[in-house]
Amino acid sequence: MKAVCWMGKNKLETLQVPDPKILNPHDAILQITRTAICGSDLHLFDGFIPTMESGDILGHEFMGIVEETGPEVKNLKRGDRVVVPFTIACGNCLFCQKQLWSACDNTNPNAHLMETMYGYSGSGLFGYSHMMGGYAGGQAQYVRVPFANVGPLKIESDLPDEKVLFLSDIFPTGYMAAENADIKEGDTVAVWGCGPVGLFAIASAFLLGAGRVIAIDRFPERLAFARGIGAVTIDYTQPDVSVLTAIKDLTGGIGPDGAIDCVGLESHFNDLQGVYDKIKTALFMETDRPGVLRQAIQAVRKGGTLSIPGVYGGMLDKVPFGAAFGKGINMKMGQTHMHRYMKPLLERIEKGQIDPSTLISHRITLDQAPEMYKVWRDKKERVTKIVIDPWATKVA
Amino acid sequence: MANTLKEAPRLEPLPRIASAAIIEDGRYLPPPADGDGQTWVRTSTLIQSTPEECYRLWRDLPNVPRWQELMKEVRVTGPNTSHWVMEVNGKTMEWDSEILKDEPGKRIAWRSTGGSPQNAGEVIFDTAAGGRGTIVTILQEFGFGRVSSATATVLSRNPKQAVIENLRHFKALVETGEIPTIQGQSHGPRGVSGKLKASLYGEHVPTPRGDLQRAS
């Protein structure tokens, strides 16, 4: 089959690789019908997440048709159409029982790597480094899905793939981000980053009762999208704009009740701190560029809640923890507990409350993926979300 | 004041000695330190099952190779004795083992009685605080010092890590009926650096298959 392989930092190739096989009794093999490129994939592309091996197949947002099932998979059969959550969960450990699916104890074959770095290991993830399990991803024609008895969500209606594909990650991620901001009726919420995660977080914040959402980014098409779904926008690169002042201006000087960092470890800044973090990460003195995190801690109101869906990987420098403490803020973060949200969010799509496919700006083939990662990284061509048809030979 | 400080509606009586002596008379005990010709490892895991169920699988010696890394065979040779065969990088290691304490649902202690590596150990099955599953604690001692432990690390897994990984496999098998693995999955060309990393991460050690044979 064809698959997008990570061959080193900033080096991807679409290659012919062996088809996946059933390796364990709860495995299933899917023929992938649609797959997407995520903001998280950029952290791998750019070499920010350690423990990638050359030859790794990328991709964690995918759906497809069940091709084959292992002997212990009773809930699926050949021909079923399913969306697969990017976090792999066993369903039986203490964490799965607590619905903390992305903290599953039993799905990371390389748990010891994450234990060394983080104290304890989270669940395995598709196509997301060896410390997160080393599982082959889904930017490919076929994929092996471990614990297929627990994760995949069957799509029984005739909704097109594009409307349900984002249940594999970014819709639940945006939704959990809003939930983690502890939104009360009428709250004001600030959202950094208007990529897919940010946009879903904005939409979800409104679904959960936010009265006002302030959205921050620099790309006009993304800001326009955010305004289109009801947010007030701040272009942080506009001359004379200070995000902190703007947020104060928009909240009567008290700051938002909730702040959501949908940017993560590669935040972009033109000012001195941006240069500082660039140099430090280049010299390996810092692993992440936490500019947005710093700003969000400053911006959120006293006693407010900071929700962090944006990914961080390692050691962060100059995080204003004193400000967090001084204002008594709450913080919630982490990989999405996917399995909690997929079904209820599918129902919202089925009821027509939201159409995730409106985010898609590009439809491509697997062969185009390595080039399109660059477009995605640099946010060229007004890109908002790239979807791959792994069987197409020409773009539709 | 003294009374309010004593209110603890959910407090459970402390085990006097629990889990290979992690707690003794209410105090935490650190694991034994390595010495000359002695390597110790103590590790524990929380399993969503009963102590009896965990004991039963652990005590099922012929099935041990299905969850312990590099184990070729465990042959029962008597009511309390067995013969163990391990293969590390094509080299066979064999030893005889004798069970010293066998308390169903609670504890198993053993020691080797000949062969190599010389080893002894104890595994304890305790109900976790709040009844939240079973804490399985293993204390294992190897009769070799730092030098051969370091050699083994280069050749395969550090023996301490092997004990930790085996307990992790055991937990996965009890909780899910399989041991997670990525061995045999599809990938592109690994190249020199990819292969080096894979062995650095311990990915070359075959994952035990987890395919238990039910006794007929």
Ligand SMILES: NC(=O)c1ccc[n+]([C@@H]2O[C@H](COP(=O)([O-])OP(=O)(O)OC[C@H]3O[C@@H](n4cnc5c(N)ncnc54)[C@H](O)[C@@H]3O)[C@@H](O)[C@H]2O)c1
């Ligand atoms: N927690 C999870 O489970 C999970 C799941 C999916 C994605 N993520 C993470 O969410 C983040 C966003 O993902 P995405 O797919 O939307 O990515 P994306 O790259 O499309 O979006 C990031 C956006 O942040 C903006 N940005 C950069 N610097 C900024 C700054 N200083 N201020 C305001 N905005 C800034 C960029 O312009 C861009 O629009 C990533 O870190 C991704 O890894 C997390």
Ligand SMILES: [Zn+2]
């Ligand atoms: Zn993603």
Ligand SMILES: [Zn+2]
């Ligand atoms: Zn689990």
